[in-house]
Amino acid sequence: MTDPFLLPEPVRIWAEKTLGALVPVRDASLDVTLRSSWHVVRAADNARFVIKIARTSEGFTQETFVHRHVVSALGAGSAPRLLATLPSHLALLLTDLQGIPLPDLQVKVAALRRIHWRSGVLVAKLHQAGEATAGNRQEADTAVLRLAQDARLHLDVVGDRLSVEEQKLVAHLADRLSVLGGLPLGFVHGCLERGLVQGPQAHLSLRDFETAGFAPVVVDFARLACGPWLAQPHLRLDFFNGYGRGLSGDERLALRALTALHAVRRLAADGKEPGHRQTAEDAHAVLARLTKEVPV
Missing domain, CATH: 3.90.1200.10 (Aminoglycoside phosphotransferase (APH), C-terminal lobe)
Incomplete structure (x- = not known):
């Protein structure tokens, strides 16, 4: 049986193609009915990133648009940076701004x-x-x-x-x-x-x-x-x-x-x-x- 807290395999493979090998992680959300969000760590240097899977295609499209066209107005470091997207799984790969x-x-x-x-x-x-x-x-x-x-x-x-x-x-x-x-x-x-x-x-x-x-x-x-x-x-x-x-x-x-x-x-x-x-x-x-x- 698939563990609902684990990062879906196709998304993990996609993320590792961009970032390199990742340390195994579990879903950061306690409620799996909510939007899924994973804090992941790159094995090579312990750099931290966030992988999000939107609840809807509309939410994915909107958040992708905002990161590409709006957040620059906030100034450097005032929002996570979008590194890549996987539309087939509504997934976004972001830098991790802890807070x-x-x-x-x-x-x-x-x-x-x-x-x-x-x-x-x-x-x-x-x-x-x-x-x-x-x-x-x-x-x-x-x-x-x-x-x-x-x-x-x-x-x-x-x-x-x-x-x-x-x-x-x-x-x-x-x-x-x-x-x-x-x-x-x-x-x-x-x-x-x-x-x-x-x-x-x-x-x-x-x-x-x-x-x-x-x-x-x-x-x-x-x-x-x-x-x-x-x-x-x-x-x-x-x-x-x-x-x-x-x-x-x-x-x-x-x-x-x-x-x-x-x-x-x-x-x-x-x-x-x-x-x-x-x-x-x-x-x-x-x-x-x-x-x-x-x-x-």
């Missing part, structure tokens, strides 16, 4: 504030990479409208886990989001919370671009608002100081709505098992904070 995702960092407050400032600088470079087309604008507006419409579906799933006031807040913000148009576009990452990592010597980089593409830039901030910014709001200010601008009124409204929708979506995805209590507590905390904010 710890932002939510997992355990550093002093002053250091964390500097990291979020530098994160803002780096994300601004990504958002400004490339120029959106009229087609990108139409797709982005449609995607935002779809997110607003999905809110009703999520509320149907988790309604009994939210108070009446929380349900009204989410529904109200979704309605406001559905009529917003013309939000500033940029090339967004899609999952900044896990994509931003700090490596050795406090070097910051971005990785995992399979969900990247043109969208309203504000969509990149919702996960951070539900994560590190929730407990430490000053980090949000530090981030936008590095980003180089604050949000417009419409963007602030959109971020409130997207933050609420993300919290409810996570609640719906995690189910009702006792082990997901932290997700429920986080969702209630997000909605409580949004309730206290001055409406736009």
Whole structure:
């Protein structure tokens, strides 16, 4: 029986043709239903690389495009380098930029504030990479409208886990989001919370671009608002100081709505098992904070 944690043989053979003999490795992911990712070591010099197999052909195509045409805008060493691809297996061979995702960092407050400032600088470079087309604008507006419409579906799933006031807040913000148009576009990452990592010597980089593409830039901030910014709001200010601008009124409204929708979506995805209590507590905390904010 094939071990699902081992690098598939055709992919290993392909990688060794490019790199030379590799030390046997196992899947770095604990959940084999997620995207597969292997940290591999070259036997000759112990150099480290990453082999990724995309979940879908669309994800493979998108991440390949980003590495070939976008990441150069971030500056040297700010993203892994793409060395080769194997389209038949949706595989990408990348340099390994080791690092710890932002939510997992355990550093002093002053250091964390500097990291979020530098994160803002780096994300601004990504958002400004490339120029959106009229087609990108139409797709982005449609995607935002779809997110607003999905809110009703999520509320149907988790309604009994939210108070009446929380349900009204989410529904109200979704309605406001559905009529917003013309939000500033940029090339967004899609999952900044896990994509931003700090490596050795406090070097910051971005990785995992399979969900990247043109969208309203504000969509990149919702996960951070539900994560590190929730407990430490000053980090949000530090981030936008590095980003180089604050949000417009419409963007602030959109971020409130997207933050609420993300919290409810996570609640719906995690189910009702006792082990997901932290997700429920986080969702209630997000909605409580949004309730206290001055409406736009």
